[in-house]
Amino acid sequence: MSDKVLVFYGSYRSDRMGIRLADFIVTRMKQRGADVEFIDAKAVNLPMLDRMYKEYKPGTAPEALEALAQKIKAADAFLFVVGEYNWGVQPGLKNLTDHFLEEWFWRPAAIASYSAGRFSGVRSAMAWHGTLSEMGMIIISSTLAAGPIAQTLDEKGEPTGEGGKALERSFPRFADDLAWWTEAARTQRAKRAPPY
Numbered sequence: 001m002s003d004k005v006l007v008f009y010g011s012y013r014s015d016r017m018g019i020r021l022a023d024f025i026v027t028r029m030k031q032r033g034a035d036v037e038f039i040d041a042k043a044v045n046l047p048m049l050d051r052m053y054k055e056y057k058p059g060t061a062p063e064a065l066e067a068l069a070q071k072i073k074a075a076d077a078f079l080f081v082v083g084e085y086n087w088g089v090q091p092g093l094k095n096l097t098d099h100f101l102e103e104w105f106w107r108p109a110a111i112a113s114y115s116a117g118r119f120s121g122v123r124s125a126m127a128w129h130g131t132l133s134e135m136g137m138i139i140i141s142s143t144l145a146a147g148p149i150a151q152t153l154d155e156k157g158e159p160t161g162e163g164g165k166a167l168e169r170s171f172p173r174f175a176d177d178l179a180w181w182t183e184a185a186r187t188q189r190a191k192r193a194p195p196y
């Protein structure tokens, strides 16, 4: 059975660079046989949070919100591609995630970060760790960090130079870690329904 994995990315910038890392991850996850869907927060374009999904009466949520809720509920795992703005998270992706709560529960999540510099967005990754945990996901301990992003991946999301080689080396362990927890959570959910 293929793992259903949603890959999230949330920069709204016209000249966004993180799409390179998102492309790399989506391609590599597909090559491993995962059933991957890319969720681009900019394309989904939810409004600034007013009502959470659960605050709508069943069947009355806006179409984009309803569609995304169904995808989140059906997924086995989540992978977040995160950039860093002023040591913090990107608002587009944070706004998207805040629309949901219970829909995220009982599945693992992995964080891949990037930035223009050599710190590779790790401060944003740390902030997301707590946030995703609060939203009921189990965060795997392996992380992926790409930086400087422009010297690590080209426009097509293909690794370049020493940074690219390092990314290629670290990806399999990161993906193995997520796959192991994905199977563990799916097995447990089948064995015993989540307590709430």
Ligand SMILES: Cc1cc2nc3c(=O)[nH]c(=O)nc-3n(C[C@H](O)[C@H](O)[C@H](O)COP(=O)(O)O)c2cc1C
Pocket (backbone or CB within 6 Å): 011, 012, 013, 015, 016, 017, 018, 019, 083, 084, 085, 086, 087, 088, 114, 115, 116, 117, 119, 120, 121, 149
């Ligand atoms: C508003 C803003 C704040 C930024 N703050 C940081 C930062 O705190 N640390 C860092 O390493 N890079 C920072 N950068 C540089 C980003 O890492 C770089 O622009 C990156 O490509 C942003 O992701 P995106 O291109 O996918 O939007 C910042 C960029 C912007 C636009």
